Amino acid sequence: MEIIIQPDAAQSARLVAAFIARAMRRKPDLVLGLATGSTPVPLYRELIRRHREDGLDFSRVTAFNLDEYLGIGPDHPGSYRRFMQVQLFDHINLSPGHTHLPDGLAPDVEAHCRHYEAQIRASGGIDIQVLGIGSDGHIGFNEPSSSLASRTRTKTLTSRTRRDNARFFENPADVPVECITMGIGTIMESRICLLLAAGERKAEAVAGALEGPITAMNPASALQLHPDTRVFLDEAAAGKLKMRAYYDEVFARDVFWNKLRQEDGRTL
Ligand code: GLP
Numbered sequence: 001m002e003i004i005i006q007p008d009a010a011q012s013a014r015l016v017a018a019f020i021a022r023a024m025r026r027k028p029d030l031v032l033g034l035a036t037g038s039t040p041v042p043l044y045r046e047l048i049r050r051h052r053e054d055g056l057d058f059s060r061v062t063a064f065n066l067d068e069y070l071g072i073g074p075d076h077p078g079s080y081r082r083f084m085q086v087q088l089f090d091h092i093n094l095s096p097g098h099t100h101l102p103d104g105l106a107p108d109v110e111a112h113c114r115h116y117e118a119q120i121r122a123s124g125g126i127d128i129q130v131l132g133i134g135s136d137g138h139i140g141f142n143e144p145s146s147s148l149a150s151r152t153r154t155k156t157l158t159s160r161t162r163r164d165n166a167r168f169f170e171n172p173a174d175v176p177v178e179c180i181t182m183g184i185g186t187i188m189e190s191r192i193c194l195l196l197a198a199g200e201r202k203a204e205a206v207a208g209a210l211e212g213p214i215t216a217m218n219p220a221s222a223l224q225l226h227p228d229t230r231v232f233l234d235e236a237a238a239g240k241l242k243m244r245a246y247y248d249e250v251f252a253r254d255v256f257w258n259k260l261r262q263e264d265g266r267t268l
Contacts, residue, residue, distance in 0.1 A: 001223065002230045003210060003247040005238045009198035012232040013042035016194055018264045021056055023128055029060040033129030036080045039196050040130055044088040051092045058094040062123050065101040066140035067181035070154055073105045078169045102180035113152040113180060129190035133197050136160055137205040137218035141181035148222045150183030184222050193229040197237040206233060207240035
């Protein structure tokens with residue numbers, strides 16, 4: 001894993017956006033895996049800015065989101081579909097037919113989950129998967145105890161996750177109890193994973209995921225087995241890492257990132 005610690009989340013967002021923009025230049029029909037929550041919002045702003053100012057072209061890109069609440073429709077203000085429309089899709093030239101989220105109102109949920117997996121496969125697989133991390137270590141909505149080999153399916157949310165996500169709903173009691181999420185096995189098949197975390201609230205989950213044992217009790221720890229995961233942290237989220245000095249040294253010496261800075265022509 002490559003662990004990149006930046007002074008703040010805005011700097012991380014700029015780096016990750018430059019990484020994605022480079023990948024899109026090389027492969028215009030890139031398949032992007034996207035995440036919801038507060039963490040990727042600065043990244044989405046940066047992608048929108050690049051689309052507007054630099055003409056970053058999403059017209060051939062396909063997007064698959066990690067998860068959706070079960071029992072609410074796309075127009076519900078708390079739905080992840082709505083979130084993605086407002087935070088990203090409405091502001092870039094990604095074709096609506098190329099955006100995919102699980103359907104929280106699917107009549108046959110199991111068949112829908114199988115279909116979602118088939119759609120990912122048919123697209124050629126996810127090239128770059130953007131991930132946040134829950135305060136309990138979840139990725140997507142794979143709560144602790146999720147099988148590390150799981151596929152897209154329904155999950156029951158923990159009360160901690162429902163509390164964490166209550167801010168997106170008018171009333172905390174409105175947060176759905178169940179969801180549909182890509183499995184950890186699904187996420188692990190992405191060619192590249194970009195895990196973003198910011199804030200002290202994430203420090204413990206991050207330290208467990210990166211430096212702890214691989215365990216279903218911290219689902220993000222499965223990424224230790226992924227061949228190309230890059231982790232972007234702000235100072236607070238990196239606060240509990242033991243090998244911090246080493247990660248900084250590796251990043252400073254990294255030829256790829258130094259070259260990207262030059263290619264991108266911006267101060268990253
Ligand atoms: C949510 C999402 C995850 C996200 C995580 C962190 O519940 N399902 O994909 O990474 O929890 O959210 P936030 O970025 O708001 O802290």
